[in-house]
Amino acid sequence: MSTAVPAPAPSGTAAAGPALEVRDLTVRYGRPVRFGGTAKTSPAVDGVSFDIAPGETLGLVGESGSGKSTIGKAILGLQPASAGQVLLHGSDITRASLRQRRVTAIDLRVVFQDPYSSLNPAQTIGKTLTEPLRVLRVPKDQHRPRAAEALAAVGLPADAIDRYPAQFSGGQRQRIAIARALVCDPQVIVLDEPVSSLDVSTQAQVLNLLADLRDARGLALLFIAHDLGVVRFLAQRAVVLYRGQVMESGPIEEVTQRPGHPYTIALTAAAPVPQPAEQARRRAAREALGIGTAGATPTAAGGCPFATRCPLVTDVCRTERVPLTPAVDSATSGAGWVVACHHAGQAAGMRPAAGVSGNRSLSDFLSLFLWR
Ligand SMILES: Nc1ncnc2c1ncn2[C@@H]1O[C@H](COP(=O)(O)OP(=O)(O)OP(=O)(O)O)[C@@H](O)[C@H]1O
Numbered sequence: 001m002s003t004a005v006p007a008p009a010p011s012g013t014a015a016a017g018p019a020l021e022v023r024d025l026t027v028r029y030g031r032p033v034r035f036g037g038t039a040k041t042s043p044a045v046d047g048v049s050f051d052i053a054p055g056e057t058l059g060l061v062g063e064s065g066s067g068k069s070t071i072g073k074a075i076l077g078l079q080p081a082s083a084g085q086v087l088l089h090g091s092d093i094t095r096a097s098l099r100q101r102r103v104t105a106i107d108l109r110v111v112f113q114d115p116y117s118s119l120n121p122a123q124t125i126g127k128t129l130t131e132p133l134r135v136l137r138v139p140k141d142q143h144r145p146r147a148a149e150a151l152a153a154v155g156l157p158a159d160a161i162d163r164y165p166a167q168f169s170g171g172q173r174q175r176i177a178i179a180r181a182l183v184c185d186p187q188v189i190v191l192d193e194p195v196s197s198l199d200v201s202t203q204a205q206v207l208n209l210l211a212d213l214r215d216a217r218g219l220a221l222l223f224i225a226h227d228l229g230v231v232r233f234l235a236q237r238a239v240v241l242y243r244g245q246v247m248e249s250g251p252i253e254e255v256t257q258r259p260g261h262p263y264t265i266a267l268t269a270a271a272p273v274p275q276p277a278e279q280a281r282r283r284a285a286r287e288a289l290g291i292g293t294a295g296a297t298p299t300a301a302g303g304c305p306f307a308t309r310c311p312l313v314t315d316v317c318r319t320e321r322v323p324l325t326p327a328v329d330s331a332t333s334g335a336g337w338v339v340a341c342h343h344a345g346q347a348a349g350m351r352p353a354a355g356v357s358g359n360r361s362l363s364d365f366l367s368l369f370l371w372r
Pocket residue numbers: 029030044062063064065066067068069070071226
């Protein structure tokens with residue numbers, strides 16, 4: 001069971017509740033039959049809770065296989081939840097019928113990682129953008145003006161509407177995918193690794209665009225990524241996942257600058273920094289941390305999932321899962337900062353000197369990647 005991490009009220013919307021809430025979400029894929037019986041698979045997502053306020057970005061971060069996309073799919077109704085709830089503006093949409101999903105699809109949109117496979121090459125951009133409007137039965141005379149408005153919002157020329165995906169670069173295609181999400185005028189967008197397939201300078205431009213759109217429209221963004229440095233650029237808060245469980249969660253400054261869980265510390269040490277000497281120092285520090293490889297055997301059910309890789313592991317970690325509890329420094333810093341570690345006090349001593357790079361401007365973001 002995890003602790004919900006409340007979203008701070010953004011300025012001007014103090015009375016508004018969260019746009020999106022995920023409560024104790026558990027997702028299990030399939031149940032393989034072995035030797036004539038049923039074997040329960042371990043859940044891909046295990047008791048995850050968070051919420052996102054209007055105008056806020058929550059970063060969902062973790063290495064491959066940690067369950068990030070599964071959470072995104074469960075929110076969108078593409079993968080059934082085994083337990084828990086998803087609420088959109090307070091309404092439970094966890095088990096919404098297709099008909100109900102048609103209504104929530106106006107408010108809840110998605111942008112996927114790969115702008116090459118997510119756009120139909122045989123359709124004009126106009127047709128792609130107006131498709132959700134047709135499905136949502138928006139009056140036809142509004143289709144073209146709304147598509148044009150969405151293209152303008154993402155900085156593409158008006159004549160893009162009659163062109164085909166092949167006529168655009170990867171970054172422009174991702175802008176088109178964002179325009180397709182915006183055309184319904186949504187309040188929540190799930191961004192599943194939206195910049196991972198783009199080159200570095202294009203990544204920065206798309207992240208800047210997303211920040212501008214969020215601020216101008218009060219969008220709630222769930223930003224799924226494996227890289228804490230990228231998450232830091234856009235998110236106000238972060239949830240760190242490992243094997244489907246929340247290891248740490250809280251304000252982005254705390255999670256990236258003073259991580260409290262050994263797993264977050266490992267992710268932080270893996271994030272790039274713009275100074276080569278510091279990058280080399282971190283590489284050495286990372287090796288000295290003695291954190292095992294990503295493919296390590298999972299811990300037996302009931303213990304901390306990170307126990308087989310953790311340099312601080314003791315017997316209790318192998319048998320008892322610790323609930324999310326306020327981080328060691330949380331009395332003096334951001335509210336809602338929680339860590340699931342038996343040895344969080346000791347873990348603080350493993351932190352790299354400067355956390356993830358504090359750079360947030362476009363040029364600093366670019367320099368961050370030059371030293372990768
Ligand atoms: N359709 C599926 N059937 C069975 N298992 C699945 C399926 N999709 C994902 N999984 C498993 O669920 C777990 C979480 O996968 P998920 O794709 O959500 O992780 P992720 O953090 O998004 O990883 P990545 O960054 O590589 O996309 C993994 O162990 C994965 O193998």
